[in-house]
Amino acid sequence: MLIHQENKGQSSARNIGVQNATGAFILVLDSDDYFEPTFCQKAIEIFQVDKNVKIITSKSNIINKKGDVVDSFNPKGGDISKMILNNTAMGSCMFKKVDFRKVGGYDEGMRRGFEDWEFYIRLLSNGGEVVVIQELLFNYRKGIESTTTRANKVKYDLLKYIYNKNEKVFQRYFNDFTSFLLSRIEREENEKLKMYTRIEYKIGLFILSPFRFLKKLLHG
Template identity: 25%
Template sequence: MQVQVSVIVAVYNEARWIRRCLTSLRQQTLVGLEVIVVDDGSTDGTAAICDQYAQQWPQTFRVIHQSNRGQGPARNVGIAAAQGRYLGFVDGDDWVEPTMYATLLATAERSHAQIVVCDVRKLYVATNRETSLQSLPAASDHVDIAAYLKYGLNNAYSGNKLYARNCWTNCRYQPMVYEDLDILLDMLSRCERVAYVQQPFYNYYKHAGSTTLDYTNPRLFDIMTAYRDAVAHAAPRYVDAVTYCVAKRILINLATPGFIDYLAPFTELIRGLATAFKASPSVMNDPAIKRILYYATQPTLPPYLICTVQNWLDSWQTYSRGLTVIMPKTGQTPGQIKARPDAVKRDYWQLQGLFDHGGLLVLGPVTLQRPFGQLRAGGDVVVYRGERCVVLGAQPQSPLVFELCQRLLSGPQSLSQLLTSIKTQPQQWALVTNNLRRVAVTHWVH
């Protein structure tokens, strides 16, 4: 029997849900369905459950075991092994309605569409609610692709689609989070025809442990790469629609409280895409979306970190992407501090490095528990634990850093004492701290 549709299920430690997923696929009404389960190094019993299905229904299920490589690479293994004329994807903690693939295949055959889309029912475990919104206003065998890219729901989601095999000839998932977003807008922009079935066939189970709901997870930096790739790789005839979609999505991210910890990277992303946004008629003609260009004008501290204590660095590097650690250069010690302790000389050269490059200077032990994009979003900043400054952030050529250097050279106070006085005696620093942000160590550190 010819395989009509190959469904690829990439799984990792999903023993709690995988039976429901595989059972929903076994119950499909489509004749000629194969299910390729790629066990991506599971350690919780998932592999054994998958093997049971393959042993009991070998005509439907195949299992491939591999060491853990991530969902994107696991899906790629399934794509390479698939025999079907069409491909579909289901996450191991989701499930599908019994007629999903029969309906999508019939639509693809009738419409000659390269991709057929259906709606998604989302089930939110934490809040015990569900949503089922229509992706487009009406079902269609010939969707307006530009409109779907700009306004359609779930357009950058893999599971609610059936793909002609040739969609994947030159496409593969990247080893990243948001691997769907990275590839699907590009793929849709290269289609000649897309069809839409207005039925919520795909059930998306949003449980509390989801990576994309854990905003403290530094893997979420991948969303920046996905947005850049989407705009850079879009087919010319739909680059306006893809750019509009990306701008709209970024604004939604910025309005999501959890993403505040990524504010500086988002600002830098927008600055890098500003030319594309300005070249997009759809962005520029929509006042609500055009306001994204406001962020391109906002300052961020340069992505440099000055820290001379090695064991303080670990969490800063864990919760960043593209941050460069620089060691301050030393030269001839100014005569004013030659006789002072080595710690003062070290502080002077650290301030010189901060003055030259800008960025963040770590002056005390701070163990992060989430990204620190808020700290880098804006101008000069001091972070206090009690009255002690543990982090000093500045723009290059900062008047505050210059003044700190001068006072360190001219007086008996240490850098730590000077920074404490900014908090306790602010009137003495009024000329150089007009726009200074004063931050207490709060939720973003242990």
């Protein structure tokens, strides 16, 4: 079945697709990426054995526009306590339609990115886990400006929206969440400190100091 609609964003397109799907299992896939042929069989077998599984993803190849593998990525997987800290699955993954219906699908108001992560938080909020198949079964094509790159430009607006919308979930794991945020702040501060002590920074500061002095004199 091929469905046409005006561009309402990725979340809307996915919701329409899932709602019209007749199968019990949903595989989300963007047009420029692809799974290896064995992924579906292996994922469905896991679902059939373990009823606690909500999302199945895999280790992934990162490929360029030419189709060459330039890197790889291994999602962390796990339960909601891991998912609230970072997205622990790929944007393309497999889940069950019944679970999709329970949480209302993707948030169609999120058109700037991170909509898959927000959906996964709701999907796992009442239990379940992400399983990562430890094989390179997904191929993600990374362009010059991917959806993730665009989302990072408005990252803090998106984070604020996700935190506020799922406030009760984050409250449930308050200690873990605050520890994660504080460790990130500490890491960033340490990186800044390293930068300030580098010889290149000190040389640059020395070269620019006369110009800063002149600017101060001219502008009073």
